[in-house]
Amino acid sequence: MDQESLYHEGVRVEILDFVPKKYAKVLEIGCGRGGFRNNLSSDCEYWGIEPYEKVANTAIEKLDKVLVGTFDEVFDEIPNDYFDLIICNDVIEHMVDHHSFYKKIRTKCTEDAYMIGSIPNVRYVMNLFELLIQKNWQYKEEGILDKTHLRFFTLQSIHHDFKVFNFKIEELHGINKMIFTKRTLSGWMMNIFQKILGSDTKYLQFGFRVKL
Numbered sequence: 001m002d003q004e005s006l007y008h009e010g011v012r013v014e015i016l017d018f019v020p021k022k023y024a025k026v027l028e029i030g031c032g033r034g035g036f037r038n039n040l041s042s043d044c045e046y047w048g049i050e051p052y053e054k055v056a057n058t059a060i061e062k063l064d065k066v067l068v069g070t071f072d073e074v075f076d077e078i079p080n081d082y083f084d085l086i087i088c089n090d091v092i093e094h095m096v097d098h099h100s101f102y103k104k105i106r107t108k109c110t111e112d113a114y115m116i117g118s119i120p121n122v123r124y125v126m127n128l129f130e131l132l133i134q135k136n137w138q139y140k141e142e143g144i145l146d147k148t149h150l151r152f153f154t155l156q157s158i159h160h161d162f163k164v165f166n167f168k169i170e171e172l173h174g175i176n177k178m179i180f181t182k183r184t185l186s187g188w189m190m191n192i193f194q195k196i197l198g199s200d201t202k203y204l205q206f207g208f209r210v211k212l
Contacts, residue, residue, distance in 0.1 A: 001083065011035040011036060011039070012036055014035070015039075015175075015207055019039070019085075019116060019172070020062065020114045020209065023040070023085035025044065025047075026045065026083065026085045026086075027049070027085070027086050028063075028086075029088050030050065030053055030089065030094070031048030031056075031085065033052060034058065034063050034066075037063055044085075044165075045064050046063045047064060047065045047066070047067070049066070049069070050066060071095070071104075071105075075104065081109070081111060082109070084112060084180065085114050085115075085116070086105060086109065086116070087116055088116070088118075090117070090119070090120065092151065093120055093149045094149060095151065099165070102165040102167075104198070109212050113211070114211055114212065115175055115208075116209045117208060118206065119204050119205060119208070120173070121155070121200065122153060122182065123197070124204055125155050125190055127128065127145065137150070138182070154200070155206055156206065159172060162210055167211065167212060173206065174206055174207075175205050176204040176205050177203050177204075178204060179202075180194075191198075
C-alpha cells in the first residue's frame with residue numbers, strides 16, 4: 001500500500017484515548033476512506049466530510065453519510081445542533097482559517113459536544129534540527145512540512161487557541177513520540193537536542209479532547 005493510501009485509511013489508533021465515553025452522533029472532518037469508524041461504537045450515527053471524491057466514494061461504504069468537499073464547502077449541508085462528537089485528525093492545519101472553523105463548528109453541535117483529534121507539532125526535534133542547524137525549511141510530500149499544510153502549531157499555540165475560543169480542555173498532550181537510539185551519532189545528537197529544546201520536541205503531533 002503506498003503512502004497516499006495509508007494517509008487516507010485514517011485508522012489512527014493512537015487517538016482512541018481521547019474518545020469520550022458517551023456519544024451518539026459523530027461527524028469526522030477529513031474522514032478519508034472511513035477507517036477511523038471501526039474504532040467507535042457500532043451504534044452511533046457516523047457522518048464524514050472528505051474533499052477527495054474518489055476517496056469519499058470508498059468511505060460511503062462504511063459511514064452513514066459522506067459529504068464531498070471541504071468543511072466550508074459543505075457547511076450548509078450539515079445539520080445544526082446535531083452532533084455530540086467532532087473528529088479532526090490532522091485536518092486543522094489544512095484549513096485556510098481555522099479560527100473561523102472554531103466558531104462555525106459550534107453551530108453544528110449539541111451543548112454537551114466534544115471535539116477530538118490531532119495536530120502536527122512544528123517544534124518536533126527533526127524539524128527544528130533542519131531549521132536551526134541545517135538552516136533549511138523545505139516543504140515535503142508528508143510530515144510536519146507537508147506542502148498542503150497552511151497552518152503550523154506548537155503546544156502553547158494550540159492551548160492558547162482553545163482558551164480564546166472557550167473550549168474546555170480535557171486532554172492535550174503529545175502523541176507519536178519519537179525515540180532515537182543513543183548508539184548512533186545522529187541518535188545521540190537528537191537526544192541532546194531534545195534535552196536542550198524541551199520535552200515537547202519529542203512528539204510528531206499533539207492529541208486533544210475539548211468540550212464545546
